[in-house]
Amino acid sequence: xxxxxxxxxxxxxxxxxxxxxxxxxxxxxxxxxxxxxxxxxxxxxxxxxxxxxxxxxxxxxxxxxxxxxxxxxxxxxxxxxxxxxxxxxxxxxxxxxxxxxxxxxxxxxxxxxxxxxxxxxxxxxxxxxxxxxxxxxxxxxxxxxxxxxxxxxxxxxxxxxxxxxxxxxxxxxxxxxxxxxxxxxxxxxxxxxxxxxxxxxxxxxxxxxxxxxxxxxxxxxxxxxxxxxxxxxxxxxxxxxxxxxxxxxxxxxxxxxxxxxxxxxxxxxxxxxxxxxxxxxxxxxxxxxxxxxxxxxxxxxxxxxxxxxxxxxxxxxxxxxxxxxxxxxxxxxxxxxxxxxxxxxxxxxxxxxxxxxxxxxxxxxxxxxxxxxxxxxxxxxxxxxxxxxxxxxxxxxxxxxxxxxxxxxxxxxxxxxxxxxxxxxxxxxxxxxxxxxxxxxxxxxxxxxxxxxxxxxxxxxxxxxxxxxxxxxxxxxxxxxxxxxxxxxxxxxxxxxxxxxxxxxxxxxxxxxxxxxxxxxxxxxxxxxxxxxxxxxxxxxxxxxxxxxxxxxxxxxx
Amino acid sequence: xxxxxxxxxxxxxxxxxxxxxxxxxxxxxxxxxxxxxxxxxxxxxxxxxxxxxxxxxxxxxxxxxxxxxxxxxxxx
Numbered sequence: 001x002x003x004x005x006x007x008x009x010x011x012x013x014x015x016x017x018x019x020x021x022x023x024x025x026x027x028x029x030x031x032x033x034x035x036x037x038x039x040x041x042x043x044x045x046x047x048x049x050x051x052x053x054x055x056x057x058x059x060x061x062x063x064x065x066x067x068x069x070x071x072x073x074x075x076x077x078x079x080x081x082x083x084x085x086x087x088x089x090x091x092x093x094x095x096x097x098x099x100x101x102x103x104x105x106x107x108x109x110x111x112x113x114x115x116x117x118x119x120x121x122x123x124x125x126x127x128x129x130x131x132x133x134x135x136x137x138x139x140x141x142x143x144x145x146x147x148x149x150x151x152x153x154x155x156x157x158x159x160x161x162x163x164x165x166x167x168x169x170x171x172x173x174x175x176x177x178x179x180x181x182x183x184x185x186x187x188x189x190x191x192x193x194x195x196x197x198x199x200x201x202x203x204x205x206x207x208x209x210x211x212x213x214x215x216x217x218x219x220x221x222x223x224x225x226x227x228x229x230x231x232x233x234x235x236x237x238x239x240x241x242x243x244x245x246x247x248x249x250x251x252x253x254x255x256x257x258x259x260x261x262x263x264x265x266x267x268x269x270x271x272x273x274x275x276x277x278x279x280x281x282x283x284x285x286x287x288x289x290x291x292x293x294x295x296x297x298x299x300x301x302x303x304x305x306x307x308x309x310x311x312x313x314x315x316x317x318x319x320x321x322x323x324x325x326x327x328x329x330x331x332x333x334x335x336x337x338x339x340x341x342x343x344x345x346x347x348x349x350x351x352x353x354x355x356x357x358x359x360x361x362x363x364x365x366x367x368x369x370x371x372x373x374x375x376x377x378x379x380x381x382x383x384x385x386x387x388x389x390x391x392x393x394x395x396x397x398x399x400x401x402x403x404x405x406x407x408x409x410x411x412x413x414x415x416x417x418x419x420x421x422x423x424x425x426x427x428x429x430x431x432x433x434x435x436x437x438x439x440x441x442x443x444x445x446x447x448x449x450x451x452x453x454x455x456x457x458x459x460x461x462x463x464x465x466x467x468x469x470x471x472x473x474x475x476x477x478x479x480x481x482x483x484x485x486x487x488x489x490x491x492x493x494x495x496x497x498x499x500x501x502x503x504x505x506x507x508x509x510x511x512x513x514x515x516x517x518x519x520x521x522x523x524x525x526x527x528x529x530x531x532x533x534x535x536x537x538x539x540x541x542x543x544x545x546x547x548x549x550x551x552x553x554x555x556x557x558x
Numbered sequence: 559x560x561x562x563x564x565x566x567x568x569x570x571x572x573x574x575x576x577x578x579x580x581x582x583x584x585x586x587x588x589x590x591x592x593x594x595x596x597x598x599x600x601x602x603x604x605x606x607x608x609x610x611x612x613x614x615x616x617x618x619x620x621x622x623x624x625x626x627x628x629x630x631x632x633x634x
Contacts, residue, residue: 012593175612176596186600 001204004032004055006039008066009183017193018200025206036181037066043097046104057108057203058101059196061159063183064114064137075133076121083131091143098147098154108361110199111148112159113141118168152433155199155361162195198356208337208357209257209370210311211250212302214320215264215271215293219247219283221345224270235280242345247282249349254287257370258358259309261290263301263320268293289374298325299332308381309374310483317357319348364413366460373484376456383456391552394488397454399553401463401493406440406447410461414449417464417480422519424481424491426512426526431466431478444469445477450494452485459485463494474502476512486522492550495530497557503543510541559606560625560633566605567621570598583620606633 001022005015015031022029032053034042039060042050050058065072067090075083094111101109116137120126126134141160148156163171166188176182184192201207216223220243221233233240254260260283264271271293275285285291290308292301298320306313314335320326321341330338337357341348360367380397387393406414415433422428431439439445450463462482468475476498481491502510512527532539549555567582568575571589584590590598599615602608602624608631618624 010593013597175599175610175615178612179615180592180596182596186597187604 001027001057001200002030002032002053002055003200004034004050004053004058005061006034006042006050006058007061008037008039008063009061010036010181011061011184011189013186013189014193014196017190018196021193021197022200022204025201025204027200027204027206040093040097043100046100051104054105055107057110057199058105059110059112059157060097061112061157062114064117064140065183067114067140068136075136076129080130083136087131087136087139090140094144095147098151102151102153106153108153108155108199108203110155110157110196111144112157113144115160115163115168116141157195157199162192166191194356198359199361201357202359202361206314207359208317209315210259210261210289210305210309211253211317211319212261212263212305213250214322214325215262215266215274217321217345218319218341218348219243220274220278220281224274225266229270229273229278232274232278234274234278239345240280242348244280244282246345246348246352249352251282251287253352253358254283254371255368256358257363257367259289259311259371259374260287261305261309262288262293263298263305263318264293265295265298266293286375287371289371289378291378297328299328302329302333302336308378317355319352362412362416364416366413369458369460372457373459376459377484379456380454394552397456397488397552399488399490399493400453401490401497401553401555402451402453402558403494403497403555404449404451404461404558406436406449410449411436411440413461414447414464417449417461417482418478421464421480421482422517423483423521424486424523424526425517425520426479426523427477427515428517428520429478439466446474448498450490452488452490463490465494465498467498472506472508474498474507474510476510479512481523489550489552491526492530493553493555496547496549497555499541499543499547500549503547508543510543512539512541513537514539560628562605563602563621563624563628566601567598567624570594570601578621580622580625581620602628606631608633 003015003018005011011033015033019029019031032050032055034050039062042048043060068075068086071078071086078086098109114137116134120133122129122132126132131139144156148154171185171188172183173185176185213219221237221239222231224232234243235241250260272285275281275283290305292305294301302316302318303313306316312335313333317337317339318326318329319339319341320329321343326338326340329336339351339355341351384393387396404410411433415431415436418429418431418436436447440447446465446467446469448465449461452459452462462485464478464480465476466478468477479495499510512532514524514527516524527539528534530541531545532541564578565575567578571587571594573587573589584595595618599610603610606628608628610627614627618627
């Protein structure tokens with residue numbers, strides 16, 4: 001991981017802090033720290049040392065004092081129109097640096113926004129002036145936000161909120177500022193570094209996807225097996241309100257695609273009764289992708305949860321009030337993030353919100369629905385258990401496959417699937433959004449995807465194919481299926497439809513390729529089972545053969 | 559209390575405590591630059607629960623000066 005720090009003031013020590021935090025996560029660390037106040041030169045000169053270093057992520061931190069100069073002290077010595085043109089000049093300056101960055105690097109740029117001081121020389125009249133001092137800085141921040149919306153590689157770090165969180169009087173130490181031009185007090189650098197890790201974690205894949213929760217004294221107060229349905233604290237008492245609050249924060253993360261699961265030692269029926277029937281319960285059965293309520297070892301349960309959801313233990317955060325359980329999991333699975341819950345539930349929400357582990361740098365429509373989809377998956381498995389024959393199960397699932405040609409809206413998801421699908425993937429070719437866009441605009445290629453629905457709900461866009469067209473032959477460049485829907489014959493439906501499409505276009509044969517990797521064994525026999533024949537390095541399907549559509553699913557073309 | 563100063567100086571500049579004495583200064587401790595000097599101020603303030611003025615900070619030439627200023631803040 002190569003990290004660059006460009007700043008307008010002394011930030012000694014920050015790089016060392018990031019180095020330690022990266023090492024703790026097993027991330028290799030190299031850094032480039034620009035000379036004092038050299039950020040503009042480094043960004044504008046395409047031959048600069050900074051560009052030679054070619055960082056994966058750049059933090060650009062400019063203080064409002066440096067940006068405004070004398071105008072920081074005397075904003076009212078100039079007219080409101082002059083203040084407006086001053087700010088638009090500064091925005092141009094920032095945009096110019098961003099454009100240079102994008103020209104020279106294909107990585108992420110994180111720009112800190114600007115602190116709005118609590119003070120104004122205008123005192124209580126501050127809000128009455130046209131384009132006043134505070135409004136100037138708000139305008140800068142708004143412009144930065146707009147820039148980040150229009151530039152995929154640019155993110156805004158809310159430095160102004162960092163100051164609100166810890167307090168202007170703590171962060172800005174006048175002595176450190178006057179002695180060493182230090183604008184973030186030394187004892188707050190660790191907190192600042194922690195915030196910046198919010199960007200490094202998703203880039204390095206060390207962010208987390210799933211929260212595993214205990215029940216007694218974690219989601220409600222008391223012990224259901226002893227205190228009973230009416231005896232647990234949930235809702236009205238001060239403790240009860242804290243648990244409701246905590247559940248609301250969890251639900252709000254679930255709404256953003258974080259997966260929830262339960263790992264609790266209890267009688268299943270007692271605990272499920274609360275989850276289903278308690279009037280003040282916020283999280284319900286449908287919010288949980290896996291529910292382990294039993295008397296088994298918690299570590300064993302946790303492992304099963306990871307297997308069931310099909311995620312790594314290093315994607316899991318574990319919440320349990322019991323110190324002994326915390327120790328058990330920490331010892332057995334150090335890769336799980338075991339949270340040290342305080343014994344006072346009032347702090348649970350704050351502890352959850354302080355975690356910077358759930359960040360992503362891009363969120364697709366499908367990510368948001370993830371929590372829901374995993375919970376539907378659990379219902380499917382339970383349904384499957386109740387039906388012994390696999391064909392009957394598939395028949396009763398009412399699977400619908402909607403085939404879609406790519407569109408600007410679908411490109412991020414298509415790229416994401418090529419980047420992270422390992423198991424059912426014929427060629428495991430990884431494509432960035434820009435590459436998918438190029439294929440989509442090239443009439444020699446077909447880029448398509450499939451949305452899969454069934455009686456339990458929408459699985460989202462879970463299949464992708466890319467075809468390279470020649471006169472008489474179509475070559476399958478990419479064919480993949482998300483692990484979410486493996487084992488339901490969907491791949492046969494998609495491929496059959498591609499074949500029918502080819503035949504209708506006068507194509508004589510389809511060529512495909514299987515490139516083995518450590519992980520794509522599930523796709524190994526797909527082509528031969530379907531009826532492809534091996535010729536040298538390729539698998540070939542002659543289109544004068546009959547094309548069968550699987551009976552248990554409906555395929556639609558959109 | 560005031561004897562803790564040597565240990566703090568040693569920790570901040572990453573040197574053995576045995577090498578720290580009243581005459582220790584930026585002249586004879588290589589890692590004592592202006593930035594680490596501020597880190598030292600921060601550590602001393604946290605440890606002794608005092609706040610130095612800016613002229614006290616800039617006046618310090620060696621460890622003896624630190625102890626003299628701490629005494630002015632009633633650290634004994």
